[in-house]
Amino acid sequence: MRQWKGAWLPHRRVPGVLSFQRRFTPRPDDVLLASPPKCGTTWLKALSFATMARAAYPPGDGDHPLLRLNPHDCVPLVDSLFSAGQEAKLDALPSPRLMNTHVHHSLLPPSVAHDPGCKIVYVCREPKDMVVSLWHFYKSSKTTEGSTYTLSDLFENACQGKHSNGPIWDHILGYWQESQATPRRVLFLRYEEMLRDPVDSIREVARFLEVLFTVTEEAAGLPEDIMKLCSIETLRGARADKMGANKVFVKFPHTSFFRKGVAGDWVNHMTPEMAQRFDAIVEEKLHGPGLSF
Numbered sequence: 001m002r003q004w005k006g007a008w009l010p011h012r013r014v015p016g017v018l019s020f021q022r023r024f025t026p027r028p029d030d031v032l033l034a035s036p037p038k039c040g041t042t043w044l045k046a047l048s049f050a051t052m053a054r055a056a057y058p059p060g061d062g063d064h065p066l067l068r069l070n071p072h073d074c075v076p077l078v079d080s081l082f083s084a085g086q087e088a089k090l091d092a093l094p095s096p097r098l099m100n101t102h103v104h105h106s107l108l109p110p111s112v113a114h115d116p117g118c119k120i121v122y123v124c125r126e127p128k129d130m131v132v133s134l135w136h137f138y139k140s141s142k143t144t145e146g147s148t149y150t151l152s153d154l155f156e157n158a159c160q161g162k163h164s165n166g167p168i169w170d171h172i173l174g175y176w177q178e179s180q181a182t183p184r185r186v187l188f189l190r191y192e193e194m195l196r197d198p199v200d201s202i203r204e205v206a207r208f209l210e211v212l213f214t215v216t217e218e219a220a221g222l223p224e225d226i227m228k229l230c231s232i233e234t235l236r237g238a239r240a241d242k243m244g245a246n247k248v249f250v251k252f253p254h255t256s257f258f259r260k261g262v263a264g265d266w267v268n269h270m271t272p273e274m275a276q277r278f279d280a281i282v283e284e285k286l287h288g289p290g291l292s293f
């Protein structure tokens, strides 16, 4: 891990993040999905893609891209394209481009961070659930390095903010403050609220991106169709593995992106002492600015 401007990054990601920051050419109608890892990125990618591309790909279509590709293959992770020398793929995307990043708000290219045109949809979740989800994800890695990481190691690092794109409290705070300052540019979502009312979240994303559902689309049940298409069960069952389509995360099988999909699973993995310790750290960092989990 490397620390850069207060953020922890896996060292192999640093060149890509640097290039993203220095060489990214924005378009005024870009849409960037941002999140700490394991906080609902895959779900947000799926429902944003399904919402924005609904004219070309109706959600009820049995050959919808989300039924044959991993959502990460539908919405590119910007810095990974830079680190693979494939930024030309970003130029080839039709407008409005839909992309994603895990970097802190402070590490975004200045053009993206402050461009009045570019919209950012951010999702985060209860930090203890993020830690547990991250641990399961590492365990599902096809490499030995990932699968031997213990929860106790990960937890100790997370308490110091030292995890991929950590500290999570600074990550959340950066985007939250930006969403307060410029609510038309940054939409701040919580995974738990999306779970509580997924259809409402889909409408909220559509409203924010200015692709509102028409009366006819509402009457036809399009938001509900998108919700079903993007449900964890449907996405888990996509033919992505069989088609060998998941190119971005080659170390992880398609199904590792779709584990339980519930709130509060930390209780099955952390002791009360661990939970108290982590809560105290998060509360100290976020409570002052008025955020709580």
Ligand code: A3P
Binding pocket: 035, 036, 037, 038, 039, 040, 041, 042, 043, 129, 132, 133, 134, 136, 230, 231, 232, 233, 235, 257, 258, 259, 260, 261, 262, 265
């Ligand atoms: P759990 O490990 O707690 O189950 P990310 O996409 O940022 O990597 O986040 C992964 C988390 O989102 C995992 O949480 C995963 O199960 C959950 N998830 C993935 N797709 C989902 C969906 N369609 N609906 C709800 N949760 C989903």
